[in-house]
Amino acid sequence: MENKKQSIAKQSFLNAAILVLAIALFGCNEKTASDGFYSFNIAVTANKVVNPLIQIAEEKGYFKEYKFKPNYTTLEMIGTPEALVAGKLDAAYEQIIPPISYGAQGADVKIFAGTLSGGMEVVAKKADAEFLRNPANWKGKTIGVIHLSTAEMVSKAALGNNYGYKVGEDLNYRIIDGYPSISSAVAKGTLDIGLISSEYLEAARSIGLELVFHLTNLQKDYVCCRQYAFGPSFEKNKDAYKAYLKGQIRAYKDYITNPDESIRSLARLTGEDIDYIARYIYAKDSNGDRSYNPDPNYNGVLSIYEILTGWNYIESHARLDEFFNIEVYASALTEIIKEFPEDNFYRDMWKYFLENDNKFPGFDYKEI
The missing domain is CATH 3.40.190.10 (Periplasmic binding protein-like II)
Incomplete structure (x- = not known):
């Protein structure tokens, strides 16, 4: 038990000074650029293929369509949670353990969407x-x-x-x-x-x-990387985060239904080799059966949270739903379905949402 506590203390990470710094130095102003677009700071890694859904959404113009302009900040993953909790970032994505650990210990973060499964x-x-x-x-x-x-x-x-x-x-x-x-x-x-x-x-x-x-x-479609936000920014600017997710939802359809064009899109944006992108994104035999999906998958995250708390990796009485939001994703997907009422792909995404997020307390979403 002592080793677990020591390890989580090293990797988990919350201290009052950071929280005070967040409150004192960073406001939660409306996240709009001078041209009327929504805009906020998103952490990315130095890897050229950072997140295909975000990158396809940008290259194909989906972000622009929903008046969202991403502002990328390149960081190593190890420093991302601290920067986000301090309010220097508005959104990030990484393995689920850091945002869960921060949220469980009282940091003002919100997990709001999915990124990667498998790998x-x-x-x-x-x-x-x-x-x-x-x-x-x-x-x-x-x-x-x-x-x-x-x-x-x-x-x-x-x-x-x-x-x-x-x-x-x-x-x-x-x-x-x-x-x-x-x-x-x-x-x-x-x-x-x-x-x-x-x-x-x-x-x-x-x-x-x-x-x-x-x-x-062992576990089909298990959650890995999730997207999470600086809490004050998220609560103040939900329309910006919704626009961000609407672009990713459109990109997800391209990723699933048109892999050839998605590979070309990523190659145009990153300058990376087409064969490398094809292997990295689509070659499931060699990429750990990796897949991408913007759905938050609350149920999958809950199973991991229960292991973390049940084994005392995290000592917390916080409920996962206290730092998890499914409403903004649901709103984004609902609006996409209304925009494309004849497209069954987005209705299938809604069915996935109903199946994989229904353990969220008070869940009352119905079939569309």
């Missing part, structure tokens, strides 16, 4: 891979993970709920610092199973490991 791989020695393709054979195995990673939380929830395993009795988890180190430990035999990001799969194969399956085989 993680399960690897083992070649001699063991076939046997381990059935998780019912995992009893007594040792699994290597990065501490407080989405993969750790998703796998614990899925193995417990679906297979009845108890961590510490039926399974052992070992915390390893970095994906290459996880792969190396599996190759040496000190771990039976490794959970690694898809970007490290080829390196794992080069040292004799084999893909067992994508982590989505």
